[in-house]
Amino acid sequence: MKIVMSAYACDPDESSERGIGWWWASAAAERHEVWLLTRHRSRPAIERALKTDPRPNLHPVYVDAPRWVRSLKRGAWTLYPYYAIWQAVARAEARRLHRDVRFDVAHHMTFSIDWLPSGMAFIRGLPSVWGPVGPGVTSFPFRMWKTYGPRWASSELLRSIVTTVGSRTFGSWTAKHATVIIAQNNDVAKRFKGHPNLVVEQNSVVDLPPDLVGPSASFGDKTRRAIFIGRLIPSKGLRAAVGALAQPAASDWTLDVYGRGPEREPSLALARKLGVDDRITLHGVADRSEVFKALHQADALLFPSSRESAPGAVAEAVTSGCPVICLDTSGPGTVVQPGQGIKLAPSADVCRSLAQALNQVGPRHAGDDRWTARRIPYLLDRWYAMAVGASSSVLAGRAV
Numbered sequence: 538m539k540i541v542m543s544a545y546a547c548d549p550d551e552s553s554e555r556g557i558g559w560w561w562a563s564a565a566a567e568r569h570e571v572w573l574l575t576r577h578r579s580r581p582a583i584e585r586a587l588k589t590d591p592r593p594n595l596h597p598v599y600v601d602a603p604r605w606v607r608s609l610k611r612g613a614w615t616l617y618p619y620y621a622i623w624q625a626v627a628r629a630e631a632r633r634l635h636r637d638v639r640f641d642v643a644h645h646m647t648f649s650i651d652w653l654p655s656g657m658a659f660i661r662g663l664p665s666v667w668g669p670v671g672p673g674v675t676s677f678p679f680r681m682w683k684t685y686g687p688r689w690a691s692s693e694l695l696r697s698i699v700t701t702v703g704s705r706t707f708g709s710w711t712a713k714h715a716t717v718i719i720a721q722n723n724d725v726a727k728r729f730k731g732h733p734n735l736v737v738e739q740n741s742v743v744d745l746p747p748d749l750v751g752p753s754a755s756f757g758d759k760t761r762r763a764i765f766i767g768r769l770i771p772s773k774g775l776r777a778a779v780g781a782l783a784q785p786a787a788s789d790w791t792l793d794v795y796g797r798g799p800e801r802e803p804s805l806a807l808a809r810k811l812g813v814d815d816r817i818t819l820h821g822v823a824d825r826s827e828v829f830k831a832l833h834q835a836d837a838l839l840f841p842s843s844r845e846s847a848p849g850a851v852a853e854a855v856t857s858g859c860p861v862i863c864l865d866t867s868g869p870g871t872v873v874q875p876g877q878g879i880k881l882a883p884s885a886d887v888c889r890s891l892a893q894a895l896n897q898v899g900p901r902h903a904g905d906d907r908w909t910a911r912r913i914p915y916l917l918d919r920w921y922a923m924a925v926g927a928s929s930s931v932l933a934g935r936a937v
Contacts, residue, residue: 538569538641538921541631543657545623546647547575549586555579557849558647559586560742564913565644566595569921572634573597574627600630617699621653621707628656635660642666642921649721649740649847651712651728652703658714664928666920667711668719669740671846672700672867680885684780685843686803689771693843704728716924721846722871734927738916739872741852743908749833750904751858761790763895764835764859766828766850767842769798774841774864777887779804781839783811784892791816792839793831795823832857837898841891843883845869854878858904862894876902 542565547558558575565571575583577599587595601607602622610619631643643657643665651670658665682690712718717734720726726737767773775794781787794817801819808814823831832838838854840863845851848868854861861878863869864887870880879894881887 538925539572539638540565540569540642540644540921541572541574541634541638541640541657541660541663542644542646543574543624543627543631543655544646545576545620545627547573547579548582550582555647557740557742559583560910561646561740561913561917562595563592564910565917566592567914568918570594571596572631572638572640574600574630576623577601598630598634600626602626617650617653620648620650624654624656626656628659631657632660635663642924644921645670645715646740651720651725652700652708654707655711655715658711664716664924665714666717666719666924667715669721669738669847670719671721671725672844681843681883681887683885684777684887685774686771686776686800689843692771696844716927717920719920722867724867725846734923736920736923737871739847739852739868739908741847741849741872741908742910742913743849743853743856744910745829745853745856745904749829749857752901752903753833759789761836761895762834763790763792763837763839763862764831765792765794765796765839766832766853767796767840769794769796769800769804771800772842772844773798773800774843774887775800775804776807777841777891778839779808779811779813779817780888781841781891781895782808782813782816784889786889786896787892790836790895792818793835794819795821795828795831797822829853829857832859835859836901837862837878837895839891839895840864840869841887842866842869848872852908855905856908858901860898860901862891862898874905877905 542562544558544562546555548555549559562573580599583597606622643660643663645655645657645667649669649671655667658667712729718729718732720737721739729735765778769775782792808817832854838859838861845868851861851869851872855877861873864883865880873880881890
């Protein structure tokens with residue numbers, strides 16, 4: 538088929554959302570001819586990647602919002618209106634290309650946001666796939682702010698207002714026009730349960746070396762090692778992880794932290810106050826290979842994030858065989874299956890719950906290959922066939 542794909546974040550050299558956009562676009566180009574709409578900032582990395590590994594079916598098309606719009610993008614919250622404008626620009630370019638190429642399907646990939654519009658869903662006469670999209674909505678006991686901090690509480694309140702308004706306008710509007718919706722997690726699926734073509738699938742891509750999958754050497758009977766991976770921002774819950782180590786149930790655990798962000802110093806100060814700073818090691822940002830080795834050597838991934846639609850770190854831990862301790866919210870709750878860790882209901886006393894889970898967590902398991910890149914071409918084949926088939930049925934119904 539001829540596919541036009543929108544991937545705002547797309548970079549072969551990255552491992553997070555940007556890397557995911559590239560992996561999925563590359564997988565689509567294995568079986569289809571793909572016109573990839575992305576930003577100019579990704580051009581150098583994409584050209585290097587295509588020079589090293591040519592993909593004749595992949596045609597990058599670089600589009601940006603007007604310069605004056607780009608100059609207004611400052612910080613996290615201004616990113617969202619800028620992204621909505623970029624989607625409108627991408628839609629205009631996709632419509633122009635469609636007049637010449639005659640695409641079979643339009644596909645929206647990144648960002649995975651279900652409360653902002655997707656231009657790919659609004660190209661007249663063209664079936665569309667929206668997603669995987671998230672994040673899913675989870676409510677939290679307000680008293681959790683005592684652990685996660687006042688910045689977390691104010692941010693969650695503001696985010697709840699913004700995403701509720703966005704979901705009822707842009708999100709529902711896009712869902713109505715999308716031929717197929719791919720939900721990142723079960724919470725998103727519940728929201729769009731009335732849609733006739735709904736699939737649940739994470740966008741995570743994890744390919745680990747075979748020697749880093751499954752059980753590893755034991756750390757002994759006295760000391761067990763937990764690992765924390767993620768940006769050090771309030772919603773990731775590093776303060777909760779530090780507080781858990783101070784609980785009697787977790788007295789034999791150490792914690793290795795990989796990531797950086799504004800929560801580093803407050804969390805370190807809390808560790809000193811609680812007397813557990815000698816059991817915590819802050820590694821900062823590390824190469825993916827180093828993180829994968831750390832996962833292979835860890836007894837548990839401690840992941841108390843309060844908001845995560847598609848947690849890459851959790852998918853990596855599950856793939857490696859490392860048990861996961863997380864809150865039973867949208868993304869993590871969908872990824873972690875029985876025997877792969879412990880999922881906790883959000884509560885005001887989250888530190889004690891995390892510590893008890895550390896005390897009860899089982900041994901490493903054999904690993905799970907659900908998230909390898911090998912699955913993607915087959916998923917895309919199914920989604921694109923579903924979109925074309927559903928569109929043909931609608932046209933046939935109108936003819937009748």
